[in-house]
Each structure stands twice: as C-alpha cells, then as structure tokens.
Amino acid sequence: MKYTTKALHTKYPKSDTFGALRTPIYQNAAFEYASSQELEDVFTGKTAGHTYSRASNPTIEELENKIKSITSSKGVVATSSGMAAISNTFFALLKSGDNIITTNKLFGHTLSFFQNTLVDFGIDVRYVDICSQDSIKNAIDEKTKVIFFETISNPELIIPNIKMLSTIAKENNLVLIADTTMTPFYLFDSKKHGIDIDVLSATKYISAGGVAVGGIIIDNGNYDWSKFQNLEKFHTKFGINAFISKLKKQTFRNIGSCLSPQNAYMLSLGLETLALRADRTKDNTKEVAYFLNDHTKVKSVNYPLLKTNPYYDEAKEYFLFPGSILTFDLEDKQSAYKFMDKLELVRRSTNIQDNKSLIIAPYHTIYSEYTDEQKRSFGLREGTLRLSVGIEDIEDLIVDLSQALEDL
Known part of the structure; x- marks a missing residue:
C-alpha cells in the first residue's frame, strides 16, 4: 500500500465498542482494570495496556501505530513538540562525557538546545561543516556517539550528502539522527537512505494547518543496538527495541513530555490529507x-x-x-x-x-x-x-x- 492508503486504513489493535470508524479521544488520565492482578500485569509489562496517560494512551498509540505502518519502522514515540522529540532522543542516548557531531546551520531553538542545555549535562557538541567528509571524520573520537543533521536546514536550506553521512556513521558505529521536519516521511524515505532515528515536528505538515503542537521520534530499525554501550542494559532485556524501550519505560515517561490525546487525534487526521x-x-x-x-x-x-x-x-x-x-x-x-x-x-x-x-x-x-x-x-x-x-x-x-x- 502507498502512503495515503496506509494513513487511512491502518487498523487499531482493538475494535471500538460502538464500531466507530475513528479511534475516539481518550481524554482521561488513568485506566482501570477488572482485577488487581490485571493491573499488576500491565505495570510489569506481562500484558499490553495503559495505566496513566503520561506514559501511554490509546489515542496517542493509534497515531504512533499509524506512523509505524506508514514508515515501516521499528518503533514510534509521539511527544508534546518537535523540540521534545529532539531532547528526549538525546537524553535517552547520551551520558556525561559523550560527544555528538552536528553543524551550526540549524533551526534556532535546536541550536540553542545544543549550546545552552545539552552542554550543561556534560555533553560535548562539536560543530563541523556537515557537507565536508573530512571535517566530520576529523571530529570523531572514541567518545563520539551521534551525528545529527537536518535533511534541509532551516532556514539556510542546506542539503548535505546523506549517503556520505550514512557511510561515515556506519563505519564508526555512530547513530545517525536526522531532523526530517522539512521533509517528513511522505517526501523522504529516511529508512532507505540509512537514517537510524528520525525526529520531527508534527506541528508542521502533519497537523493540517497548525492546529496542534506535537513531535515524533522514529526508530527505523537500521541501527544494531547491541553495539551501543549506553543502552546495553535495555538491549539485554528488549533486544532490537532497546531505544524505544528506553524512551517509553524511562526517559520519555520520566521527563513527562507527553502529547495530549486531543492533539494526537488532530495529528492523526492530518496524516490522512498530508499527501x-x-x-x-x-x-x-x-x-x-x-x-x-x-x-x-x-x-x-x-x-x-x-x-x-x-x-x-x-x-x-x-x-x-x-x-x-x-x-x-x-x-x-x-x-x-x-x-x-x-x-x-x-x-x-x-x-x-x-x-x-x-x-x-x-x-x-x-x-x-x-x-x-x-x-x-x-x-x-x-x-x-x-x-x-x-x-x-x-x-x-x-x-x-x-x-x-x-x-x-
């Protein structure tokens, strides 16, 4: 199936009680269960379900499942904004003493996050010419974990050689993260072009007229998380789902940058007319x-x-x-x-x-x-x-x- 057909017809795991053609807005904080054991099983992960909307919610899950189907990705997390998608991704991946490679030709608030927030957590941000292979390679050392770029920089409209970036990342066992806000998944197949993680603002093309603020994190399944030391504990337990599990069970849940069910509903509608x-x-x-x-x-x-x-x-x-x-x-x-x-x-x-x-x-x-x-x-x-x-x-x-x- 092509983009719009997937956006319209990806099925939610559970049928609606009343046969609604669209997943309802579950505008509530908590979810009850018929027995104490059922509630425990959901909390411990033995059974799939929702307990509290800061961690997960059926309306938000429907949006995530739809994007996962469209992109053929390994996992998706919807966040409260594009900047929340960026910050959660880096907080999930990095530890004090690590460094990342990027450019100063970035959206202003992303640049501010790197320069004024991430550095306070002991992360070294190295700015290079993202179009120069030598500049990137010379910045890499044993503490480098990530290469980050925008598919089209905002507002300079620089388009780097993505094939070159993917090759460098693979050769050095680095996670390649792309902000694809300017070219979301209808315009750009990031998985095909070697991107490991997509982050994007759903407030733009997806929201269908700026009606809802939101962000998306996509794990394309390209990276072998067994090689990423910072996620060793999560890979031992969750395997190929290590990154998404770290987000959902720790970083995203603990930071609390959850999308509202109302906004998730609006963004899900927007996906259907994006093309x-x-x-x-x-x-x-x-x-x-x-x-x-x-x-x-x-x-x-x-x-x-x-x-x-x-x-x-x-x-x-x-x-x-x-x-x-x-x-x-x-x-x-x-x-x-x-x-x-x-x-x-x-x-x-x-x-x-x-x-x-x-x-x-x-x-x-x-x-x-x-x-x-x-x-x-x-x-x-x-x-x-x-x-x-x-x-x-x-x-x-x-x-x-x-x-x-x-x-x-």
Whole structure:
C-alpha cells in the first residue's frame, strides 16, 4: 500500500465498542482494570495496556501505530513538540562525557538546545561543516556517539550528502539522527537512505494547518543496538527495541513530555490529507520561486528546485520534492519589513508548512537571542525572508507578493 492508503486504513489493535470508524479521544488520565492482578500485569509489562496517560494512551498509540505502518519502522514515540522529540532522543542516548557531531546551520531553538542545555549535562557538541567528509571524520573520537543533521536546514536550506553521512556513521558505529521536519516521511524515505532515528515536528505538515503542537521520534530499525554501550542494559532485556524501550519505560515517561490525546487525534487526521496538501504546496512553491527569481527587486532566491541552486542535485536525488519553504533576499531590514507589512494574504508568523502562507525575517526573530556576529556565522542576513508557501490559489499568492514588491 502507498502512503495515503496506509494513513487511512491502518487498523487499531482493538475494535471500538460502538464500531466507530475513528479511534475516539481518550481524554482521561488513568485506566482501570477488572482485577488487581490485571493491573499488576500491565505495570510489569506481562500484558499490553495503559495505566496513566503520561506514559501511554490509546489515542496517542493509534497515531504512533499509524506512523509505524506508514514508515515501516521499528518503533514510534509521539511527544508534546518537535523540540521534545529532539531532547528526549538525546537524553535517552547520551551520558556525561559523550560527544555528538552536528553543524551550526540549524533551526534556532535546536541550536540553542545544543549550546545552552545539552552542554550543561556534560555533553560535548562539536560543530563541523556537515557537507565536508573530512571535517566530520576529523571530529570523531572514541567518545563520539551521534551525528545529527537536518535533511534541509532551516532556514539556510542546506542539503548535505546523506549517503556520505550514512557511510561515515556506519563505519564508526555512530547513530545517525536526522531532523526530517522539512521533509517528513511522505517526501523522504529516511529508512532507505540509512537514517537510524528520525525526529520531527508534527506541528508542521502533519497537523493540517497548525492546529496542534506535537513531535515524533522514529526508530527505523537500521541501527544494531547491541553495539551501543549506553543502552546495553535495555538491549539485554528488549533486544532490537532497546531505544524505544528506553524512551517509553524511562526517559520519555520520566521527563513527562507527553502529547495530549486531543492533539494526537488532530495529528492523526492530518496524516490522512498530508499527501494532498503537500502536493499542492509543491506546485505553489515552484511557481512562487520562479516569480521571485525573475523579479528585479529581489536580490536572490534560495529554493533547491531552482536549477541554479547548489543543492539541486541532492534535492532531486533524495526527496519526492524538497518541501514548501524558500528564502529570498531584499536589500536590508527596512525593505524586508516594508514588504512584509504590505502583504495582505501571506501572514506574518513563525510556523511553517501551514495551510496558509507564512513569512518571517529569521535574523530578527528566531535568532534574536544571538549576536550579529553569531548570526552571520550561521549564514543569516538582515534582509532575508523565509516564506512557507501554503495551499492558496497560486494566482492570488502571486498578486499579493507582486503588490507588496511594487513600492520597494
């Protein structure tokens, strides 16, 4: 079965009492059992079941099972946000004294997590050119545990050589973790391309219009957890499920970053129409990119499917298409703000992959906690705008962008 059929027809393990076609919202904290022994058996893992919604919940489990079916993965954990997916993954894998390899060309809050949170737990974060094989290899030592990257960096839109990253990770017994928010599983088969763990924000494409905040952790089953010393105890007991078991029975449960049943229900609905919405944004984004690229008042346009883009070949090789985000440069901050304030359809907002088109100036907002020098080292510029293209009628989007550019 293909993506949408799986999203619509993956069956929940138990039939609904009333024959509902959709798993209900189990909006409750605790679950009762007919006997004390049954309750004990669920707590000890002898019997599958739910005890408390911080640890698991039927509505959330339905979302996880659906994604597991779509991705053919080993296990899935749904979290309260994309950042919760990232933080839980690293807290489950790492110990004080370990190091990870990544880049400083990352989403601002991910970068902040590495620079201001993870280091406080004794983790050494090593920043390299993620597109350079030599740079990555030279940073690896006996304490290195993970290589982390974004399939398409936000907002720089860098696409690394994923095949090269997978090879390096395998040669050095490292866990390869990808933030696939910009290219979720309908657009990118991470398992096929050697990714061990996916983390992504479900708030974007999956939520079908920014209606729910959530995150997803996916274990693709590519990594042999018997070789990962930090999970030795869990591998002895749970085998190939060591990572997911560590999350569910310890890290995720103890940190308490659970998704709400209401949000799980909304995200499950969003999965069913993701392909339809994504395909519409693909066509719209290409048209907008061509329009801006030809406009005399736009200094430059960054979109991987422009043939002049340095990552055009990577975009064609790895993805169904490279998402709905593009960036473009105007002369300076004043021009960028004047343009944004003239827009009538495109909304000034920080989310991406919404049904509505959204625009923001990352230099002055998402990265506002950093100095100008730091922002420039991340590849950011004052006149850069990030545009998340929605599903509006393309003619109306072009008219709105055109009228906002007129007075510059």
